[in-house]
Amino acid sequence: MLKTFSLGGVHPAENKRSANSPIEVLPVPPVVSIPLAQHIGAPAQALVKKGDEVKVGQVIAQSAGFVSANIHSPVSGKVAKVDQVVDASGYRKAAIIINTEGDEWVEDIDRSAILVKEITASPEAIVKKIGEAGIVGLGGATFPAHVKLSPPPGKTCDVLIINGVECEPYLTSDHRLMLEKGEELLVGIRLLMTALNVKEAIIGIENNKPDAIAHMEKLASEYEGIRVQPLKVQYPQGGEKQLIDACMGRQVPSGKLPIEVGAVVHNVGTAYAVYEAVQKNKPLIERIVTVTGLSLARPANFLTRIGTPISALIEAAGGLPDDTGKIIGGGPMMGKALTSTEIPVTKGTSGVLLMPQPLASRKPVDPCIRCAKCVSVCPMGLSPYLLMPLAERAIWDRAEEENVMDCIECGSCSFTCPSSRPLLDYIRLGKAKVGQIMRSRTAKA
Amino acid sequence: MSVVLITIVTLAGLGAIAAVILFLASKKFQVFEDPRIDEVEEALPAANCGGCGFPGCRAFAEALVKADDISSMNCPVGGADTMTAVAGILGKEAGDAKPQVAVLRCNGSCEHRPRLNNYQGAMSCAVAAALYGGETGCSYGCLGCGDCVAACKFDAMYMDEETGLPVIIEENCVACGACVEACPKDIIELRNIGPKSRRIFVSCVNKDKGAVAKKSCEVACIGCGKCEKECKFDAITIKDNLAYIDYDKCKLCRKCAPVCPTNSIHELNFPPRKPKVEKTEPEKEPVA
Numbered sequence: 001m002l003k004t005f006s007l008g009g010v011h012p013a014e015n016k017r018s019a020n021s022p023i024e025v026l027p028v029p030p031v032v033s034i035p036l037a038q039h040i041g042a043p044a045q046a047l048v049k050k051g052d053e054v055k056v057g058q059v060i061a062q063s064a065g066f067v068s069a070n071i072h073s074p075v076s077g078k079v080a081k082v083d084q085v086v087d088a089s090g091y092r093k094a095a096i097i098i099n100t101e102g103d104e105w106v107e108d109i110d111r112s113a114i115l116v117k118e119i120t121a122s123p124e125a126i127v128k129k130i131g132e133a134g135i136v137g138l139g140g141a142t143f144p145a146h147v148k149l150s151p152p153p154g155k156t157c158d159v160l161i162i163n164g165v166e167c168e169p170y171l172t173s174d175h176r177l178m179l180e181k182g183e184e185l186l187v188g189i190r191l192l193m194t195a196l197n198v199k200e201a202i203i204g205i206e207n208n209k210p211d212a213i214a215h216m217e218k219l220a221s222e223y224e225g226i227r228v229q230p231l232k233v234q235y236p237q238g239g240e241k242q243l244i245d246a247c248m249g250r251q252v253p254s255g256k257l258p259i260e261v262g263a264v265v266h267n268v269g270t271a272y273a274v275y276e277a278v279q280k281n282k283p284l285i286e287r288i289v290t291v292t293g294l295s296l297a298r299p300a301n302f303l304t305r306i307g308t309p310i311s312a313l314i315e316a317a318g319g320l321p322d323d324t325g326k327i328i329g330g331g332p333m334m335g336k337a338l339t340s341t342e343i344p345v346t347k348g349t350s351g352v353l354l355m356p357q358p359l360a361s362r363k364p365v366d367p368c369i370r371c372a373k374c375v376s377v378c379p380m381g382l383s384p385y386l387l388m389p390l391a392e393r394a395i396w397d398r399a400e401e402e403n404v405m406d407c408i409e410c411g412s413c414s415f416t417c418p419s420s421r422p423l424l425d426y427i428r429l430g431k432a433k434v435g436q437i438m439r440s441r442t443a444k445a
Numbered sequence: 446m447s448v449v450l451i452t453i454v455t456l457a458g459l460g461a462i463a464a465v466i467l468f469l470a471s472k473k474f475q476v477f478e479d480p481r482i483d484e485v486e487e488a489l490p491a492a493n494c495g496g497c498g499f500p501g502c503r504a505f506a507e508a509l510v511k512a513d514d515i516s517s518m519n520c521p522v523g524g525a526d527t528m529t530a531v532a533g534i535l536g537k538e539a540g541d542a543k544p545q546v547a548v549l550r551c552n553g554s555c556e557h558r559p560r561l562n563n564y565q566g567a568m569s570c571a572v573a574a575a576l577y578g579g580e581t582g583c584s585y586g587c588l589g590c591g592d593c594v595a596a597c598k599f600d601a602m603y604m605d606e607e608t609g610l611p612v613i614i615e616e617n618c619v620a621c622g623a624c625v626e627a628c629p630k631d632i633i634e635l636r637n638i639g640p641k642s643r644r645i646f647v648s649c650v651n652k653d654k655g656a657v658a659k660k661s662c663e664v665a666c667i668g669c670g671k672c673e674k675e676c677k678f679d680a681i682t683i684k685d686n687l688a689y690i691d692y693d694k695c696k697l698c699r700k701c702a703p704v705c706p707t708n709s710i711h712e713l714n715f716p717p718r719k720p721k722v723e724k725t726e727p728e729k730e731p732v733a
Contacts, residue, residue, distance in 0.1 A: 084654075090577020090584070339562050362566075
């Protein structure tokens with residue numbers, strides 16, 4: 001029996017159409033717009049102004065606090081302006097717009113494909129380098145990686161878990177990364193292990209990627225302490241807490257971080273970025289983005305510079321299909337509908353999904369029939385059927401008692417609801433309000 | 446006979462003991478409540494709307510009795526009459542809060558503000574606002590899901606199907622502020638009713654730069670500052686590409702509205718303008 005997490009979960013149709021498309025390098029776009037808020041935490045502060053010349057890899061925006069991240073120029077050229085552009089959040093936010101000229105890199109970046117296996121940096125130097133390189137969680141949560149590598153005093157970590165689950169349907173960027181950049185990925189894992197001073201690392205991969213499991217197992221056998229854990233296909237296994245449960249059988253207590261049970265989780269994409277940053281001195285300026293959809297001509301995985309408009313990706317994947325009803329940034333379960341094709345790729349863009357019209361529309365909402373399907377699929381053991389009306393009626397104290405803050409927003413409840421109720425829509429609202437109330441309470445105390 | 450007597454004596458005795466206990470307990474645990482609280486509550490409109498900032502009329506009455514100075518406290522429903530009555534009961538000085546009414550500071554109807562995408566999520570402005578900027582290019586304007594209408598307890602609001610915007614029924618509005626609280630975009634503002642219910646305000650909250658605002662909505666305030674220059678009373682200020690008319694300073698001279706290039710300044714309940722030779726007449730239908 002394959003391992004999986006113990007509570008809830010769903011299994012949506014996988015539709016991994018781009019699984020066999022090798023990673024292609026997308027041409028550098030003529031104009032990039034780089035939002036200053038691409039990560040969780042404080043938006044970065046712009047260091048460049050209109051007319052400045054920048055090179056690839058140059059810092060153009062500085063981290064504005066501990067939980068924040070540097071942003072580097074993904075192209076060389078001239079800064080056109082620092083302006084407000086609509087990003088994936090659906091709001092106008094500050095961004096640096098650069099007109100590309102040539103492709104001139106900062107000199108000390110090693111652009112060769114030679115694998116650098118030997119680790120010379122000290123743990124402190126690795127964490128510092130990761131912070132400088134602006135690396136954030138590339139699975140989609142975009143939490144600054146160096147913060148996760150600095151455990152709070154008194155807490156120790158004994159296992160590093162590498163998330164190669166890619167439980168979102170359609171997405172294949174992590175899958176392709178493991179197949180094509182496995183060697184580098186393992187060095188990245190070694191670096192993370194050194195930084196955290198742990199002896200054990202587990203790479204969790206779902207069983208729908210047997211080629212990746214076999215490949216990673218073969219490569220990992222050369223390294224001591226790194227093993228691959230095949231997992232049963234079950235959404236949302238890629239959730240941090242679910243993955244720890246699936247790999248190690250440890251449950252993270254409510255309201256606590258994974259470090260509480262001695263685990264730190266990083267995505268495979270993040271581990272690869274760590275390799276590039278530490279061994280090659282290359283900051284996070286590009287990422288792998290899956291472009292896919294049921295009617296798309298050529299689903300693909302592109303190595304894309306940050307700031308590229310998604311229209312360029314869609315064009316390269318065969319153009320926007322006529323029946324497109326919705327463009328989603330990310331996967332179908334947790335991704336977010338985008339309002340324009342000019343929205344740029346950011347550090348957290350794992351995929352661009354083009355949903356055909358019949359599938360894109362929401363079904364009419366019916367009354368709750370008290371079937372409790374949402375309760376059985378909730379991986380956090382919550383009662384979505386109850387949380388929704390609590391948020392609808394603004395009963396925040398009760399919502400807090402019902403642990404609304406534990407919700408990981410995986411969307412399993414909305415996915416499974418036979419009455420198509422907008423459960424997660426309201427639970428998200430509840431989380432936002434209760435979070436606000438809780439913060440103001442701690443501020444007062 | 447003796448059985449009846451014993452019964453009567455026993456019960457009477459028990460009754461007497463209980464009476465003594467109850468008497469002592471009522472003395473010991475007596476809670477003094479100012480009788481004026483009841484009186485003040487009686488004078489309040491019993492709408493329990495929360496417009497005063499207290500959870501219901503009773504709580505407001507308690508606060509009024511407790512406070513030394515009630516000039517900053519106001520019952521928006523009852524207005525000056527109620528507050529004078531309350532002040533009379535308490536022998537305190539009533540404030541001079543002017544009666545207010547809610548106004549909608551967005552005129553981005555379907556006609557003025559083209560729709561760029563379709564929202565299919567839960568029909569709640571709060572949910573939509575947390576998700577994204579809205580169906581149009583303007584991320585400041587009305588989302589049209591009707592959270593304000595749902596919050597109104599006085600039947601003073603309804604959604605206009607044609608414009609997609611809420612409408613405030615002036616006669617019913619008591620300025621309790623429930624809609625102001627409910628609106629995630631802060632579009633609804635409480636403004637002084639003004640003499641003869643006449644009001645002038647900028648019906649827009651868009652803080653985008655002029656060109657961006659104008660592109661997303663043809664009646665958006667573009668922050669050009671023409672009205673600011675026109676105003677002789679310093680009532681108009683431009684901040685973040687947006688004009689705001691201070692109702693305390695505004696003398697309702699109506700000079701600002703005709704100069705607005707996007708017709709975003711609204712005038713309510715004024716007599717029609719006399720046609721002048723050059724100036725164009727603002728033909729805007731009042732929304733609020």
